[in-house]
Amino acid sequence: MEFEAVIGLEIHVELNCATKMFCDCPNRPGDEPNVNTCPTCLWFPGAVPRLSSEALEKASLLCLALGGELQSRSAFDQKVYYYPDLPKGYQLSQAHLPLSRGGGIEVRDEKERIRKLRIHHIHMEEDVAKLVHEMEGRTPISLVDFNRAGAPLVEIVTEPDFRSPHEAMEFLKALRVQVRYAGASECSMENGTMRVDANISIRPAGTTAMNTKVEVKNMNSIRHVGDAIAYEIARQSASVQAGEDVVLHTRLWDPDRKVTLPMRAKFEGPCIPDPVVPLIELSEEWIEEMRARLPEMPAARASRFVEQYGLSGDEAAYLSSDPDLAGFFEALIGHGVAVRSGMHWLTTQLLPAVRDRQLALSNCRVTPERFAALLRMLEKEEINANAAREVLLQLFDGDAPPEEIVASRGFRQISDPTALASMVDKVIEDNPSAVADYRRGESKALGFLIGRVMQSSGGKANPKMIRGLLVKNLESGSRTAGA
């Protein structure tokens, strides 16, 4: 029998707010353990939670960026369970009245068809503390770090619209782009600012049944999400083929063995309305204000790039996939760089160099202004491409303007026809066999000769002019007749 998968995702995104959700503690979970704590996030007696307006705003921006409909009334509930990572016996979460309902993202499936994958709702919740289990001699001990307790999260719950690992991965990539544009989170699965659980069931292909699902956790990259879903579909198909029932439970992805393994069931408690955190009422005006704060989103930006700069659809989509990249590109154009060379040099030279240095475009020394100055010199043929590449590397190491580096390091291109002519003559004289090859029609020989001239100029000769001079000399043959 042929099976198809029914997949839904639950995605936790940690908002990049300055403070925690219900107190003023810094939202920096990675600091020394338990330094970012206060009587409120440790839930000392008498503590009163105060919902952060920044958390509400960022969560709302995220919802709007994902096409969600912000609800005029939403509220926090207490998700009751007892665990040492939870400092008060319940987690504040929105179970009954979520911040946003609906929304979704369009992705391309394996056959390049557009698929709209729907979001059921998005709610806010606070993160819990981090547990570290160690051995003290032979005694197992559990340490609790409350830095993360109370950190602002949203949970995005999708409809079970996904049919393949590919769709889940495409959805997550697109979601990440949208949320980054909204400025609400970095959405890095590697750093734990995005955590994904997948609910997976299978059914005979073409039917509409909703069968018992299995939840898979512990994937720390988008690729792992795809791998885990693929594994789980295969595992469930095999077990149904073998006549076994799928049992509702939770499994953990083991990235080393590339398998999912059953985990001990976590106790799920009830959700009761929290009597302390006030009801959240959003006015139409406030929602419009948030909408106005959203930047131009990736799809709109990509079509504008096609329209305005004549980029291809793929190029525009690529540049728009990262707000920093798209912003950098537009800044280059704004500083007078031509579209084609800007696009080319940004994607083939600058980005790989930034990645090699494990930097980010937004925080390296090569600002759009400096990079543009370099590219303008290239366009004006004051330097050649070789020199531009050299100067680019030096831009990473200091703050000197590229013009200064070109001047002080002698990168300026040699475009003096007399000087170039004598170099060309010398190379023709020294390489008779290559000259002969060219004249026999082997065009490759021209490249060799250009290389020789470049070499003799220390890489500074204007390659266009050399080519012109070489061709002229070789075609006329006058100056080399004696050879």
Next chain:
Amino acid sequence: MDSVFFYRNSKPAGGEDGALQELKIALQPNVSVTGWPATAGSNALAGFTALQDATVVDRLRRAGASLCGYTVMSEFGFGLGGSSAGEAVRRKIADAELVVDMLGESRLAAARADACGFKPSYGLISRFGIIGLIPSMECPGIVSGNVRQIRAILEAVAGPDELDFSLPDEEPLDFSPQEIDPQKTTLGFVPELVGGLSGQQQNKFMSALEFLRKGGFKVRESRLPDFSRFALVHRIVGSVEASSCAGRYDSVRYGPRAVGAKNWNEMYILSRAIAFGSLVKSYLFQGAFFQFERYEAYDNACRIRAGLLAEMRQLHSEADFLVIPTAPGENLDAVSLEETYRMFDFMAFANVTGQPALYMPSVGGGGIQIVGPRRSDPDLLALGESILHAGRGGN
């Protein structure tokens, strides 16, 4: 130390000026004062010292009051078992005492002390620093020998607080003294409640009504056949909130930790077993039962609560204030949940609805409560002053 105080402030000096500068005010140890042993009467907080001042404490000090210490309280202020609430006022060691009112404790403590007791409207006073148990029902109440003092204290502590966002965004109330015109004031009484009183209590209550009629007030019947539902709703919703609220006492960050546990789960269970007394334990069990096993009953209780609030609003469209008898129970040291709730039968409704409620001793010979709509606190206190004034004139 006597049986009244659990902790005495060695430097109770009041402020140089302010509306409360003459007043000595006692607190219970569920109101945080930095450096004081704010144990809330529970072993769960044995040895705990408050890290911050509650907003009410800050405001009392700013108004010049001197804080004389913590009185002995029941565990988490639930009921009055073992509590000395009201005693400091009765013995005139303090002019007033703050008693958090979750079932009617401030009013019943006043009855015991032959003083006045006032539970303000819900949402009028910041709960920051109050070690509570039933967030949607509780509110710091004020026990004092006279209503004028209650008004001065309430005026000092009420109002918006940036540390407590749960306070509704409402205009501050005007507490300036006002005249009450009895001719224009309708007082309702609930006949269903009178039926539940003993003969002697009925007589006292009827003579109180007679006294008010003679004072010129319009007195009329206000039917409330659903009155018994208030206690039921309180028991279900209150216990569920208490169960959540006490979830923090897990011995992980503070509080007594039992030794000998083999894992954290056992550590929880053993530590919580030594943390709570039997009355609170049974309340928490009850709440956990509704949370985990009978959620729909809790859900219904919340719905019924909304209905009761609407019924009360309806009553207040016919009567400005309601006159309510006091609790019939005499046994203030109730040990079971049943007994505790029975003790507060005539009081807990105001915690369910968030209305202000004033207990006054000896009105025409008996103690009564008067309740008004939410945020009618200044009017209610003015009414109380005028009734007591008339009472003194009449005696």
